[in-house]
Amino acid sequence: xxxxxxxxxxxxxxxxxxxxxxxxxxxxxxxxxxxxxxxxxxxxxxxxxxxxxxxxxxxxxxxxxxxxxxxxxxxxxxxxxxxxxxxxxxxxxxxxxxxxxxxxxxxxxxxxxxxxxxxxxxxxxxxxxxxxxxxxxxxxxxxxxxxxxxxxxxxxxxxxxxxxxxxxxxxxxxxxxxxxxxxxxxxxxxxxxxxxxxxxxxxxxxxxxxxxxxxxxxxxxxxxxxxxxxxxxxxxxxxxxxxxxxxxxxxxxxxxxxxxxxxxxxxxxxxxxxxxxxxxxxxxxxxxxxxxxxxxxxxxxxxxxxxxxxxxxxxxxxxxxxxxxxxxxxxxxxxxxxxxxxxxxxxxxxxxxxxxxxxxxxxxxxxxxxxxxxxxxxxxxxxxxxxxxxxxxxxxxxxxxxxxxxxxxxxxxxxxxxxxxxxxxxxxxxxxxxxxxxxxxxxxxxxxxxxxxxxxxxxxxxxxxxxxxxxxxxxxxxxxxxxxxxxxxxxxxxxxxxxxxxxxxxxxxxxxxxxxxxxxxxxxxxxxxxxxxxxxxxxxxxxxxxxxxxxxxxxxx
Numbered sequence: 001x002x003x004x005x006x007x008x009x010x011x012x013x014x015x016x017x018x019x020x021x022x023x024x025x026x027x028x029x030x031x032x033x034x035x036x037x038x039x040x041x042x043x044x045x046x047x048x049x050x051x052x053x054x055x056x057x058x059x060x061x062x063x064x065x066x067x068x069x070x071x072x073x074x075x076x077x078x079x080x081x082x083x084x085x086x087x088x089x090x091x092x093x094x095x096x097x098x099x100x101x102x103x104x105x106x107x108x109x110x111x112x113x114x115x116x117x118x119x120x121x122x123x124x125x126x127x128x129x130x131x132x133x134x135x136x137x138x139x140x141x142x143x144x145x146x147x148x149x150x151x152x153x154x155x156x157x158x159x160x161x162x163x164x165x166x167x168x169x170x171x172x173x174x175x176x177x178x179x180x181x182x183x184x185x186x187x188x189x190x191x192x193x194x195x196x197x198x199x200x201x202x203x204x205x206x207x208x209x210x211x212x213x214x215x216x217x218x219x220x221x222x223x224x225x226x227x228x229x230x231x232x233x234x235x236x237x238x239x240x241x242x243x244x245x246x247x248x249x250x251x252x253x254x255x256x257x258x259x260x261x262x263x264x265x266x267x268x269x270x271x272x273x274x275x276x277x278x279x280x281x282x283x284x285x286x287x288x289x290x291x292x293x294x295x296x297x298x299x300x301x302x303x304x305x306x307x308x309x310x311x312x313x314x315x316x317x318x319x320x321x322x323x324x325x326x327x328x329x330x331x332x333x334x335x336x337x338x339x340x341x342x343x344x345x346x347x348x349x350x351x352x353x354x355x356x357x358x359x360x361x362x363x364x365x366x367x368x369x370x371x372x373x374x375x376x377x378x379x380x381x382x383x384x385x386x387x388x389x390x391x392x393x394x395x396x397x398x399x400x401x402x403x404x405x406x407x408x409x410x411x412x413x414x415x416x417x418x419x420x421x422x423x424x425x426x427x428x429x430x431x432x433x434x435x436x437x438x439x440x441x442x443x444x445x446x447x448x449x450x451x452x453x454x455x456x457x458x459x460x461x462x463x464x465x466x467x468x469x470x471x472x473x474x475x476x477x478x479x480x481x482x483x484x485x486x487x488x489x490x491x492x493x494x495x496x497x498x499x500x501x502x503x504x505x506x507x508x509x510x511x512x513x514x515x516x517x518x519x520x521x522x523x524x525x526x527x528x529x530x531x532x533x534x535x536x537x538x539x540x541x542x543x544x545x546x547x548x549x550x551x552x553x554x555x556x557x
């Protein structure tokens with residue numbers, strides 16, 4: 001991240017788990033200005049690798065695009081204002097390009113056969129020095145027209161393998177600290193087809209797909225270990241022909257291989273297998289220079305397309321997550337008002353990418369209070385749609401049946417059948433009778449609720465079943481407990497106990513139990529507020545990573 005303040009700027013490395021920004025010297029990033037609060041904001045990454053900035057209740061606010069924000073996802077290059085300082089997160093230097101679907105089953109094998117490397121250089125070449133100016137102009141024009149990273153490698157391979165008996169591929173190898181695999185990861189590949197090949201195999205057939213194409217281990221190792229481009233040729237002996245690949249067994253071949261930019265986690269290589277014709281025999285360095293220039297142009301195009309690709313992906317993702325947030329907002333429950341003999345409080349603090357928490361409280365016809373807390377093991381729009389379905393199923397089923405085991409079995413069957421992909425989740429479902437304090441419940445894999453008795457301590461409500469939603473038929477035992485006068489039942493999601501501190505500790509059940517022991521005389525609303533505040537203080541500079549749900553039921557006189 002770049003921090004600019006006046007004429008000065010500095011670079012700061014961000015911690016994806018949380019970077020605290022403020023005036024205090026205890027912050028990870030200190031901005032010395034009276035316009036900046038002691039703990040002003042924090043930056044962290046979500047599970048989708050987006051950077052989020054959260055304002056921590058600062059006096060003067062945090063601004064993006066002229067708008068004061070509470071929490072916002074930040075695009076690379078987008079400016080965040082904290083007092084007099086402008087913060088900008090750098091665009092990633094490179095973006096991983098996935099393999100083209102058509103070449104996932106490409107039959108290539110890396111072999112350690114003999115080849116003679118007769119050109120190897122690290123000197124850059126200028127496009128003006130290209131021996132094939134028309135071809136270079138055509139390929140650079142096409143590269144400039146591309147709008148997606150996914151099209152880059154396939155387009156280059158198609159262009160370079162237009163001539164008959166040629167093969168162009170982009171291969172991905174691991175870092176040089178790891179061995180070269182026998183079967184390479186092929187990102188893109190194209191074979192030049194001659195008229196004779198087309199007539200023999202049929203129009204549109206690839207040349208010749210049934211063969212195993214041999215890739216020179218020596219060539220790949222030379223390029224990966226040094227970063228230098230390499231040109232190699234076939235080696236012949238008096239009694240055996242050894243060719244670079246099986247593209248053409250009866251003509252001399254040449255291979256040119258060059259790295260496509262600098263390697264980080266992996267290295268992408270352009271690998272060309274071409275026939276050595278009369279022109280190439282006379283001046284092979286011309287073809288070598290041309291391919292090296294093309295490799296430079298590909299690396300440049302990749303850098304130019306990365307911001308476009310990132311922004312396009314982010315726009316689509318932001319839209320999907322916005323829809324998920326709208327669905328989730330409509331599911332946020334309101335505690336029933338004017339309950340006789342009971343008090344209810346609900347706190348639901350979702351993360352902005354929707355993490356799959358579900359909680360609900362509602363009255364049924366016989367006067368009892370139904371409550372549910374659960375979690376779907378997914379994120380984003382998929383989780384939001386599943387939560388919406390779960391809420392509808394529960395409320396509808398509870399309207400004609402209060403046998404909780406039957407309700408959960410029915411809901412599990414229909415939830416599983418209605419989802420386009422297999423989902424699973426946990427669910428605590430209960431009924432509370434305020435006049436008697438009777439709590440009837442079933443628990444499918446959810447964290448056990450706690451009952452706070454004031455000075456008498458805290459106890460666990462039953463034991464969670466190992467079975468969860470979405471994994472076969474559910475047969476859950478129905479349990480009954482009595483909530484004494486003045487006691488509080490506290491149901492919560494995994495996001496409470498799994499909240500993480502900067503020292504990688506979890507909030508845990510023990511901290512929650514201690515909090516309830518010292519806060520048992522408070523109202524339901526005060527209890528939920530205390531829990532959320534304690535979790536927030538515990539997380540400190542670490543951003544909230546999970547939805548947090550808390551439902552508190554207290555029995556009053």
